[in-house]
Amino acid sequence: MRETTSQSPEEPTACCGGKSDQLAFQLKALAHPARLEIVRQLQERECCCCGDFCATLDLAQSTVSQHLELLRKAGLVEYQPEGTRSRYRLNRQSFLALAGAIGAVAAK
Amino acid sequence: MRETTSQSPEEPTACCGGKSDQLAFQLKALAHPARLEIVRQLQERECCCCGDFCATLDLAQSTVSQHLELLRKAGLVEYQPEGTRSRYRLNRQSFLALAGAIGAVAAK
DNA sequence: TGCTTTCATCGGTATTTACCGATAAAAGAA
DNA sequence: TTCTTTTATCGGTAAATACCGATGAAAGCA
Numbered sequence: 001m002r003e004t005t006s007q008s009p010e011e012p013t014a015c016c017g018g019k020s021d022q023l024a025f026q027l028k029a030l031a032h033p034a035r036l037e038i039v040r041q042l043q044e045r046e047c048c049c050c051g052d053f054c055a056t057l058d059l060a061q062s063t064v065s066q067h068l069e070l071l072r073k074a075g076l077v078e079y080q081p082e083g084t085r086s087r088y089r090l091n092r093q094s095f096l097a098l099a100g101a102i103g104a105v106a107a108k
Numbered sequence: 109m110r111e112t113t114s115q116s117p118e119e120p121t122a123c124c125g126g127k128s129d130q131l132a133f134q135l136k137a138l139a140h141p142a143r144l145e146i147v148r149q150l151q152e153r154e155c156c157c158c159g160d161f162c163a164t165l166d167l168a169q170s171t172v173s174q175h176l177e178l179l180r181k182a183g184l185v186e187y188q189p190e191g192t193r194s195r196y197r198l199n200r201q202s203f204l205a206l207a208g209a210i211g212a213v214a215a216k
Numbered sequence: 217t218g219c220t221t222t223c224a225t226c227g228g229t230a231t232t233t234a235c236c237g238a239t240a241a242a243a244g245a246a
Numbered sequence: 247t248t249c250t251t252t253t254a255t256c257g258g259t260a261a262a263t264a265c266c267g268a269t270g271a272a273a274g275c276a
Contacts, residue, residue: 030132032136051253059235061253062235062237062255062256068254081242083243084250084252085251099214103208105147106200159223169222169224170268175264222273223272224269227268227269228265229266235260235261236257240254242251
């Protein structure tokens with residue numbers, strides 16, 4: 001267990017353009033109230049471990065861990081094992097890029 | 109059939125904050141390759157009807173119509189029945205707002 | 217008045233997702 | 247070493263989503 005931080009969907013779903021799928025994957029990773037809450041918490045605390053989210057979220061620890069894994073796979077959070085716990089923090093660049101992609105749609 | 113354009117999730121899923129759910133709902137609406145493709149097409153063509161997307165997407169007409177309904181419910185596209193067809197166009201403001209919300213996460 | 221086009225909605229199936237409890241793995245403390 | 251803490255992973259179930267074909271409703275045309 002405990003592999004290092006990965007990015008991108010590991011199985012590209014083979015549908016439309018890979019770029020489109022990557023974007024869809026990131027959006028999907030963000031498109032859940034619990035995961036949004038995790039992100040919000042990371043905005044304020046900079047660095048949290050799984051237990052911190054469990055204290056907040058009213059979900060089983062295994063469920064929280066799975067939400068974190070998704071965010072991690074999407075490249076939206078970074079992950080660093082530290083002793084017996086795992087530290088998570090935002091990948092702000094990913095959020096910037098994502099915001100850029102969405103904002104570009106609005107551009108005339 | 110053919111009600112007028114609506115916004116927001118009609119059943120708020122009763123989970124976390126309503127604002128969070130609204131955001132999650134919009135993100136989810138966008139988080140699908142076919143719906144991203146629809147949006148992309150609307151970027152270039154300004155105004156398309158259902159059949160235009162069907163020609164592009166290699167999905168059944170009923171499926172495309174359902175994707176459009178989702179985008180509409182999320183407030184990401186606007187909809188205007190016109191004779192026997194339905195005209196869809198981007199709601200650019202929604203995209204701006206969405207980009208803002210995501211970009212705000214990155215803000216230190 | 218039919219006939220055609222365009223689209224939305226319905227009913228159903230298959231896949232995916234969300235969630236849980238139980239368990240395993242690693243690290244640290246006693 | 248054994249016990250505890252912390253987290254990831256597994257196996258399973260329930261709910262949501264994606265998709266299709268068939269059907270229905272409007273509007274326009276012949």
